[in-house]
Amino acid sequence: xxxxxxxxxxxxxxxxxxxxxxxxxxxxxxxxxxxxxxxxxxxxxxxxxxxxxxxxxxxxxxxxxxxxxxxxxxxxxxxxxxxxxxxxxxxxxxxxxxxxxxxxxxxxxxxxxxxxxxxxxxxxxxxxx
Amino acid sequence: xxxxxxxxxxxxxxxxxxxxxxxxxxxxxxxxxxxxxxxxxxxxxxxxxxxxxxxxxxxxxxxxxxxxxxxxxxxxxxxxxxxxxxxxxxxxxxxxxxxxxxxxxxxxxxxxxxxxxxxxxxxxxxxxxxxxxxxxxxxxxxxxxxxxxxxxxxxxxxxxxxxxxxxxxxxxxxxxxxxxxxxxxxxxxxxxxxxxxxxxxxxxxxxxxxxxxxxxxxxxxxxxxxxxxxxxxxxxxxxxxxxxxxxxxxxxxxxxxxxxxxxxxxxxxxxxxxxxxxxxxxxxxxxxxxxxxxxxxxxxxxxxxxxxxxxxxxxxxxxxxxxxxxxxxxxxxxxxxxxxxxxxxxxxxxxxxxxxxxxxxxxxxxxxxxxxxxxxxxxxxxxxxxxxxxxxxxxxxxxxxxxxxxxxxxxxxxxxxxxxxxxxxxxxxxxxxxxxxxxxxxxxxxxxxx
Numbered sequence: 001x002x003x004x005x006x007x008x009x010x011x012x013x014x015x016x017x018x019x020x021x022x023x024x025x026x027x028x029x030x031x032x033x034x035x036x037x038x039x040x041x042x043x044x045x046x047x048x049x050x051x052x053x054x055x056x057x058x059x060x061x062x063x064x065x066x067x068x069x070x071x072x073x074x075x076x077x078x079x080x081x082x083x084x085x086x087x088x089x090x091x092x093x094x095x096x097x098x099x100x101x102x103x104x105x106x107x108x109x110x111x112x113x114x115x116x117x118x119x120x121x122x123x124x125x126x127x128x129x
Numbered sequence: 130x131x132x133x134x135x136x137x138x139x140x141x142x143x144x145x146x147x148x149x150x151x152x153x154x155x156x157x158x159x160x161x162x163x164x165x166x167x168x169x170x171x172x173x174x175x176x177x178x179x180x181x182x183x184x185x186x187x188x189x190x191x192x193x194x195x196x197x198x199x200x201x202x203x204x205x206x207x208x209x210x211x212x213x214x215x216x217x218x219x220x221x222x223x224x225x226x227x228x229x230x231x232x233x234x235x236x237x238x239x240x241x242x243x244x245x246x247x248x249x250x251x252x253x254x255x256x257x258x259x260x261x262x263x264x265x266x267x268x269x270x271x272x273x274x275x276x277x278x279x280x281x282x283x284x285x286x287x288x289x290x291x292x293x294x295x296x297x298x299x300x301x302x303x304x305x306x307x308x309x310x311x312x313x314x315x316x317x318x319x320x321x322x323x324x325x326x327x328x329x330x331x332x333x334x335x336x337x338x339x340x341x342x343x344x345x346x347x348x349x350x351x352x353x354x355x356x357x358x359x360x361x362x363x364x365x366x367x368x369x370x371x372x373x374x375x376x377x378x379x380x381x382x383x384x385x386x387x388x389x390x391x392x393x394x395x396x397x398x399x400x401x402x403x404x405x406x407x408x409x410x411x412x413x414x415x416x417x418x419x420x421x422x423x424x425x426x427x428x429x430x431x432x433x434x435x436x437x438x439x440x441x442x443x444x445x446x447x448x449x450x451x452x453x454x455x456x457x458x459x460x461x462x463x464x465x466x467x468x469x470x471x472x473x474x475x476x477x478x479x480x481x482x483x484x485x486x487x488x489x490x491x492x493x494x495x496x497x498x499x500x501x502x503x504x505x506x507x508x509x510x511x512x513x514x515x516x517x518x519x520x521x522x523x524x525x526x527x528x529x530x531x532x533x534x535x536x537x538x539x540x541x542x543x544x545x546x547x548x549x550x551x552x553x554x555x556x557x558x559x560x561x562x563x564x565x566x567x568x569x570x571x572x573x574x575x576x577x578x579x
Contacts, residue, residue, distance in 0.1 A: 005520070012520040015527025022531060025466070026497035029473045033483050034491035042477040053498070060502055063141050064509045069149075 028053055130451075130499045136327035137506065144330055145301055146285040146392040152193050155284060158291040162200045162267040164350065168248050169274045170562055171209025174569030178275040178398075179205060180219070181306075187225045189280035194224030201287075202226040204261060206248050208234070228261060238359045243367035245343075246374075249358035257354050267350035275306060275565050276344050277396040286347070286393035295389030296352040297379050299333050300345045301326040305514035306398035310567055315406045317529045317536035319399040320507030330392075336385020337437075339444045340417070341376030345395035348379075356382055363419050369558050370416020377420055377441075381429045396514060400563050401570035407543040409563050414449060414547035419558075421445055453548040455541035463534055504533045 031049040032042070039045050136144070165186055169175045183203050190197040203225060205216050213229035220227035232248045242250055256262070268290050270278075278286065286300070304319040332339050360374045368374050379387060400406040421442065424430050430438065472484040483490065508529040512522040529536075550556075564570035 005518075008518060008520040008524070012523040012527065015524045015531065019527040019530040022533075023497075023501055025470060026501060027494050029470065029477075030490045030497065031494035033473055033476060033485075034487045034494055036476070036483070037487050042479065046477070049494075056498055056502070057505070059138075060505060061509075063137060064506060067141050067144055067147070068510070068513050069147055 133324050133328050136331045145394055150284040150288045155287055160200050160287055160291045162263040162265055165203045165270045167272045168206045171207040171212040174564055174566035175274045176212055178565045182272055182277050185277050187223055189283050190224040198224045205229040206252050208232050240359045240361035242359050242361055246358045246360050246371035253354055253357045269348050269350050269353055271344055271346040273344040275398050282393040286391055289391050296349040296383055296387040298347040298389040298391040299329055300391045300393045302345050302395045302397055303510045304397050304399045305511050306396050308515055311399045311401050312403055313528055313532055314403050314536045315399040317532045318406050318540045320504045320529045323507040323510040324503045330390045333388045333390040336388040338376035338380050341372050343372030363423055366556055366558050368419050369412050370420055373417055373420045377424055401567050405563050405570055410540055410543040411547045414544045418551045452544040456545035459538040459541055504530050
């Protein structure tokens, strides 16, 4: 694994960990306390609360994956800038592999797979008011 | 929020169109004429983003110029003559018919309508006189300046419009454009919105317009021409949520059966700065309050069934109240969180009583799950369109969740301020379109509009 990918992965893991901690504060602990009068065991309450939140997350992600198209062209947008005299942005469309978590893995798509639609050139002589 | 989740969990299959549509499939249908209308003031930064939206339509047209050119066109309505010339020049000779119409500075509607609705009504008047008339059933697809419909989504929309009997339809909006150029606080605020679109679907399919957004809004041209956008004003103040007011008028004129959901995803961009985002939220709330005030004065509304009237009024009031009251609740929760956590841990260690009764704790947990779940859902949809590695997308979702308590507070205080000002009788409105580029955002003089 390249250092860049390792750093990105570590950053993602750190943010994910922090988000889990936040979820524990806002949802896990209140849920554990809510069921404590029934279960009467704090460790068991925390376990049940954690499993419940995990299942809720898995359920949400399943729906998200279902409602995110499995294969779709990705538009790469070049950010337009004022006073742009360069050719109009080309829309690069790339067929993308079905992502495992509903994400596109565009970095794994070889550049040779890319194709572009040439659009007419425009020269910006001035900007509107 | 429960209604959002009801739609998300039980009706997610109706939320968006997932089956791909290709040109060959469209050719087998009796496709209607489609006019994409982009309404702009022509302010700084708008040209670039409008160009991006039209270029995407053009990329669809280039797939089969003869076919798409026969029914698809773009109309830009702008207050800038120079901008209109730029668009007319740029797209001349392309497979796509692009017409830019300049709103004359002297134009006045019969009811004195101002702001965006004035421009929208000007187009209606031109169409009534035959401007760009195309025979056959025609739909107008309303864009905001920065809106983008990818070719695949546009094909799905065309396929659906070929078969629908609805007159006014909406679809979901995600916010991935210029995403990483905007403040993380704005990104977290925009993460709330995709789940809200699940409720849009419910609202549109049931035909009770508790809210309506002005982009990704598709209206049958004849219906729009009949209705117009000449919504007037409220005690001399212009309406700033013309989409909501139009939705109410459409409901009164066409009834619930006129409304529908098309499920094609439109892409837009978050505001660049927290200030722009807060101004936008403030404007939404004031706009809805204006619309409700207008509704109460309309004879047609008073003729509706009592239960329907209550549903419309109290449904909207409830939504506004939830938005505004999130401010004190969020502030209280941030302030009390350390105390609450300490007490909770002590209770779990068996060293003290629970800070609140068990049912209240269960309610807090449920609200927490739904709130953070909303952020997860919205951030997922928004980053799904970014051309970035998966690890970066995961990190971004985590960031949105982490910043949510602060972002939520900033957002809801804008709504809270709007409601308080309204209740205190401060009803003057000022409107500055949300800037569409970072440079334009930095250059805005917000005090000038006051």
